[in-house]
Amino acid sequence: MKVLKVSNWTIAAFVLPCLIIYIGLVFVPIGVSVYTSFLDWNGIVPIGMAKHVGFDNYHRMFTGDSVFWPSVRRTFLLAGFSMLIQLPLALLVAILIGRYTRKANFLVSSYFLPVILSVVVIGQLWKTIYNPASQGGMINQILDKIGLHSWTHNWLTDPKVAIYAIILVGLWQYLGYHLLIQFTGIQNIPADIYEAAKIDGADGFKADRYITLPMIVPIFKISFVLSFIGSLQSFDLIMVMTGGGPAHATDVVAMHMYNMSFLSQKYGYGSAVGTFLVAMCLLVTVLINFVFNRLEKRYS
């Protein structure tokens, strides 16, 4: 079992600095927010003056908050779209690029471009695209031009469609990210397996079904977890594009946490929402790991 020829103390000494920083920056703040979630605190007065209210914040969050559950629903909507559309699409494109192009790197980099752009830039860009035709919005102008006036919308200010308009931008932005991950995964599958399969008569999509898909499961898992957790925490894009409006129609959990903590100055309550978010992320991660471990076992 012992791979390195050094003592455990040496290992500990090398790991320690990182571990301390990590605990200090990650676990301590989480612990503090769990603590503040039991307080009635506005975030400004010294924390010692805050009143302990037990589970009041949680009780109100689960039973008496008309914004909370819809924002949870929207958060999962985001995650769902990401799982069901973005990841399969990224995988499909990755397979196609791998098969039909010679200089694949250029294409992959192009798809990756939106990922390195600042979210603020992307938000402003798409805001302009979604604008009403009278304000120069591209989509609405095109719809007008081709005679589909009835399809035009106030994309970002109609409470029914605003969240989907934002989801689309998210899908567009991170498609390249997952494409890159999965493309790399596919490149790492040894070519001789495909050759052997070809001799046995498995070619094209048949080879994908029986070779690529099973062998990419571990990589796909990374993509899956990143995308799921990313969706649960989505905040910046929404902040830039709608600020959660109109009237909470695009609020997600992270947004609600922020609004409660800093706008309504109910820091304790915001911490309760934040704690819920952390718990949800942990739960989902464990769940995904469980499911994928079963999958991996089946295919290996």
Added chain:
Amino acid sequence: MKNGKKVLGVVTVAGLLAASLSACGSSNENDGNSAASPEPSASASASAPASSPAASESSGEKVTITFQNIYPDSSDPKYQMLHKIVSDYEAAHPNVKIELDSLNTDQQKLKLKTQAASKEVPDITIVNPKAQMQPFVDADLFAPLNDMVKQNGLADTFQTGILDPYTFNGNLYALPDGNNIGVLYYNKSLFQQAGIANPPTTFEELVADVKILKEKGITPLAIGEKDSWTGSFLFMNILLRTYGPGFLQDVTDGKTTFEDPAFLEAVKAFEDLVKAGAFQDGATSFDYNAGENLFKTGKSAMYYMGSWATGGIETAEVSKDGNVGVFKFPTVGGKGDPDEYMLAPGSAFAVSKNSKHLNETLDFLNYFMLNYPKELFGLKGAVGLAQKVEGDFKAAGYSDMAVTVLDLFKTVKGGDLSFDNTMNPATSQVHLSSIQNLFVTPDTDPAAVAKEHQQAYEDNK
């Protein structure tokens, strides 16, 4: 072995998500994490007074003062004034560097709250009067300015009584940048184009005019409702007409509730306005500056705003040849007195108690406020200041519109402060989003709006 690997995997991923979580918290204001460590900051606040005299002794040392402000728009006279005074001061004090952090109003409010949570308030920041300031004062974040305003006669430059909304327990904590009233600006040539002779004097006329303008393809009223206080400010003026002054005070005193008929009537009137098509398409995605720019570029016929907007509008293209006029907010259903206004004692400059260079900061702010009215007067931005302005506006080349606004000030018989200056933040937030909702679903039952308000008020008493 297998099991151990699994656990390791879970921990790694959990850590990853936690790391990105905390990154999310900090990316916006770059101090989200420090919210978690109140103890060191508490000790910092205790040691601050001791360290400030030392700072003043060595006045030759390099000093950087952060100045958070709400003048990001370079076409606005206030922007030019700010940069002029700062560079003048820096020229006279080579050792002092003023670092400007210019933000939109709503962004600044957010940023300050985040900073306050981690006790990292900039040396000079912006606060709003009364209820909005209260939590910061309670947390003892600001330095009293009582002594500072006595220097160089600064206190005497302010209008009588204007410092009261910034004074708590006898201590003055902030100096206002203005003293304003809510008015309606209108574009004369667009009114002419629609065949409307005079600005409306009743709300019913206003709604009728809105319909005429809309028919001609002109946006009737511009608004920046992504910054949700803008819609609230307009709504509160309607309420001021239907109820008279002091509604929120009466609610607080238990004399009435949000289910008062006057409140329902105001909601109904506001919905009528929205249904008539008063506001530009997608109003809730326009921030304050984008909304105001619609009016400034001649794309909308009317604009409701505090008189602080006068300077920016006056210097804009749309004001050429006296094209912009001003009128009082009309009566609603025959009720109300047009001489009662939405009153807006301005945003105000406050100094952080924990400032590393408290004396230098106070000295700069004193210089800044003394020169503030003079510089703005020259830049034609001196309408609606909290300080007395010497000089003849008309002779200095101010437009008729600006002079009209100044005349309106003389007619003020009282009025109300904005919702978020009077109510606690949590109730205000519910109110703001409730009004924002009316922009997209104007069919909401007024009783439901009232109930939502009442509920929020009782929950957050």
